[in-house]
Amino acid sequence: MVGLTVLGILPLMVALTAPSVTAVVPADTIVELRRGDRVVLENIEGEITVQAWARDALEIEGEGDEPALIVRRSGSTIRVGPDERKGRRRGLEATLRVPEWIELTAGGRDLDLFVEGVDGRIEVSNVRGDVRIRDVSAPLHLRTVQGEIDVSGARGGVDASSQSDDVRLYDVEGPVAAHSGSGDLDLEDIRSASVRAETQDGDVRFAGTIEEGGDYRFFVHDGDVDLVLPSGINARVDVSTFDGEFQSDFPVVLQRFTGGRKFDFTIGEPRATIEIQVFDGEIRLVRGR
Numbered sequence: 001m002v003g004l005t006v007l008g009i010l011p012l013m014v015a016l017t018a019p020s021v022t023a024v025v026p027a028d029t030i031v032e033l034r035r036g037d038r039v040v041l042e043n044i045e046g047e048i049t050v051q052a053w054a055r056d057a058l059e060i061e062g063e064g065d066e067p068a069l070i071v072r073r074s075g076s077t078i079r080v081g082p083d084e085r086k087g088r089r090r091g092l093e094a095t096l097r098v099p100e101w102i103e104l105t106a107g108g109r110d111l112d113l114f115v116e117g118v119d120g121r122i123e124v125s126n127v128r129g130d131v132r133i134r135d136v137s138a139p140l141h142l143r144t145v146q147g148e149i150d151v152s153g154a155r156g157g158v159d160a161s162s163q164s165d166d167v168r169l170y171d172v173e174g175p176v177a178a179h180s181g182s183g184d185l186d187l188e189d190i191r192s193a194s195v196r197a198e199t200q201d202g203d204v205r206f207a208g209t210i211e212e213g214g215d216y217r218f219f220v221h222d223g224d225v226d227l228v229l230p231s232g233i234n235a236r237v238d239v240s241t242f243d244g245e246f247q248s249d250f251p252v253v254l255q256r257f258t259g260g261r262k263f264d265f266t267i268g269e270p271r272a273t274i275e276i277q278v279f280d281g282e283i284r285l286v287r288g289r
Contacts, residue, residue: 031058031071033078038120039098040079041106041113046091052100052117059097069094103138112147121156130165139174148183157192166202184223199223203281207288210235214272224281227274228288234268237285240277249287 033039033056041048053059058078060069069092072079082092091110098104103120106113111129115122119137126144133140137155148165151158157174160167166183169176175194178185182201190208197204198219207228210216216235218225229235229250239246240262252265276283 029060029069029071031060031078033057033099033102034076035101037076037078038103038105039096040077041096041104041108041111042079042081044080044082044092044106044108045110047093047112048106048114049095050104050106050113050115050118051095051097052102052119053097054100055097056099057097061095061097062093210272210274212271216273217275219277220281221279222281223278224284225276225278226284226286227276228286229267231287231289232268233272234270235272235274236264236266236270238262238264238273238275239283241279241281241283243280244278245282246284247282248285250285 035056039058060080070081070083098118100117100119102118104115104118105123107125108129109127111126113124113129114132115136116134117136121138122133122136123141124131124143126147128146129144130147131142131144131149133142133151133154135153139156140151140154140158140160142149142158142160145163146165147162149160149162149167151160151168151172152170154169154172155174157176158169158172159177160169161179162183163181164183165180166186167178167180168186169178169190170188172189173191176187176190176192176196178187178197180199180202183199184202185197185199185204187195187197187206187208190206192208193211193214195206195216197206197217200221201223202220203223203226204218204220205226206218210229210233212234218227242261250267254263254265
């Protein structure tokens with residue numbers, strides 16, 4: 001249904017209620033959703049912003065003279081992709097508004113994605129493009145071959161991997177797994193009992209809590225590891241380095257030392273485990289507050 005006002009054309013309302021329905025929708029379109037639906041963004045190239053709002057509906061707002069999108073419903077899955085019938089694929093720039101509860105899956109060959117305020121599970125798999133996530137509460141699974149990952153305000157844990165760029169996590173609760181092939185890992189204000197950070201050719205910086213019973217593992221081939229640790233932590237620290245220096249603001253009394261510069265020690269009581277492996281680089285333990 002289309003309505004006219006003195007201000008122009010109201011957004012088109014589209015209801016996809018059959019088990020399997022396909023609709024070609026222009027920009028400025030609202031698609032009705034129901035609890036339990038999942039939105040999938042697929043094969044989109046360009047820049048997409050996804051924001052949560054209070055309505056149980058998906059709004060698609062194009063920027064400028066953008067091509068139409070294909071929206072398909074199959075059961076509880078809503079798939080959104082480019083209308084390739086228009087000929088050569090071109091980049092899109094659009095804003096999508098979704099319910100807070102929605103689960104979101106997104107992927108593309110060249111997609112810059114920004115998501116804010118969504119409380120459902122989010123999965124991203126990109127060939128190329130940056131991924132930015134803000135203020136979410138469900139688990140995040142983020143993958144990009146070439147592009148940066150930047151997450152802030154996550155309450156359900158983060159599993160993030162960029163093959164060739166940096167991964168930055170700030171203000172995160174829950175399990176953390178961060179990986180990069182040739183980028184830095186910057187983990188700031190992390191509150192977790194399980195952290196694994198691994199990069200082949202980059203630096204790792206971690207600042208966060210060390211929980212009782214927690215497990216924290218940091219692996220670097222060619223780069224430095226800086227850990228900012230609370231002053232009152234209780235943990236066993238296992239260190240392995242082939243060619244690099246070790247510095248610590250905490251007093252270190254070696255419990256065991258073997259060839260190849262492997263050693264371990266305890267800060268306070270051994271109530272958590274911290275493992276650090278660096279082939280070529282420096283390891284620094286910094287006393288935080």
